[in-house]
Amino acid sequence: xxxxxxxxxxxxxxxxxxxxxxxxxxxxxxxxxxxxxxxxxxxxxxxxxxxxxxxxxxxxxxxxxxxxxxxxxx
Amino acid sequence: xxxxxxxxxxxxxxxxxxxxxxxxxxxxxxxxxxxxxxxxxxxxxxxxxxxxxxxxxxxxxxxxxxxxxxxxxxxxxxxxxxxxxxxxxxxxxxxxxxxxxxxxxxxxxxxxxxxxxxxxxxxxxxxxxxxxxxxxxxxxxxxxxxxxxxxxxxxxxxxxxxxxxxxxxxxxxxxxxxxxxxxxxxx
Numbered sequence: 001x002x003x004x005x006x007x008x009x010x011x012x013x014x015x016x017x018x019x020x021x022x023x024x025x026x027x028x029x030x031x032x033x034x035x036x037x038x039x040x041x042x043x044x045x046x047x048x049x050x051x052x053x054x055x056x057x058x059x060x061x062x063x064x065x066x067x068x069x070x071x072x073x074x
Numbered sequence: 075x076x077x078x079x080x081x082x083x084x085x086x087x088x089x090x091x092x093x094x095x096x097x098x099x100x101x102x103x104x105x106x107x108x109x110x111x112x113x114x115x116x117x118x119x120x121x122x123x124x125x126x127x128x129x130x131x132x133x134x135x136x137x138x139x140x141x142x143x144x145x146x147x148x149x150x151x152x153x154x155x156x157x158x159x160x161x162x163x164x165x166x167x168x169x170x171x172x173x174x175x176x177x178x179x180x181x182x183x184x185x186x187x188x189x190x191x192x193x194x195x196x197x198x199x200x201x202x203x204x205x206x207x208x209x210x211x212x213x214x215x216x217x218x219x220x221x222x223x224x225x226x227x228x229x230x231x232x233x234x235x236x237x238x239x240x241x242x243x244x245x246x247x248x249x250x251x252x253x254x255x256x257x258x259x260x261x
Binding site for chain 1: 078079081082089090091093094095097098107115118172175176179180194195198199200223226227229230234
């Protein structure tokens with residue numbers, strides 16, 4: 001029965017975790033700065049597009065049966 | 075139009091972001107790409123469990139995250155050891171200052187517990203909603219909010235120790251600096 005509710009522990013931990021520094025609030029400038037750095041870092045990879053090896057894997061989705069049923073009805 | 079072709083388009087569109095997420099998890103481009111490949115193959119093998127009309131991106135991220143976590147448990151020590159490998163493999167930023175700043179940011183990210191780091195990235199960079207992120211990480215929305223908050227606070231602590239002047243000495247900044255100084259005084 002107690003096996004049925006493992007999430008409780010995590011929630012309890014989070015409540016605890018947010019307690020120690022209730023005074024500290026992050027200013028919007030710091031949040032914005034962090035967001036900007038995150039997107040910059042992430043965008044560096046996103047801008048590289050889809051490497052060939054992955055396009056190749058997904059090409060397998062156009063299997064022969066699909067080709068057969070593909071009507072130019074557009 | 076074949077449904078599979080549509081699915082392929084959706085998957086292709088998700089790949090760049092999926093890859094960026096994988097790199098942020100692994101800290102190593104080669105391993106991240108292997109992880110993406112494994113996730114795509116697993117997704118293809120389980121296409122029947124994808125519900126058309128639902129978020130393809132979130133579905134792929136969930137698969138990749140689960141794969142990473144099972145791998146992570148196997149080789150935790152190795153995964154922790156990612157010094158420099160990321161920066162060495164991705165050096166496309168033109169301006170030196172931007173590069174340095176980002177390297178420093180990336181270093182700071184490593185200090186976050188994995189759960190906080192992934193939540194911050196999914197919300198702050200991948201552009202998922204709190205609900206979607208909770209779905210990907212298989213936990214409550216409130217848990218994600220709390221992880222993101224703690225991640226931001228910790229990052230601010232780490233970065234402001236070195237760069238309080240970059241952000242301007244307003245009251246909020248000083249509060250965080252004071253917090254981080256008192257929190258990190260150990261010797």
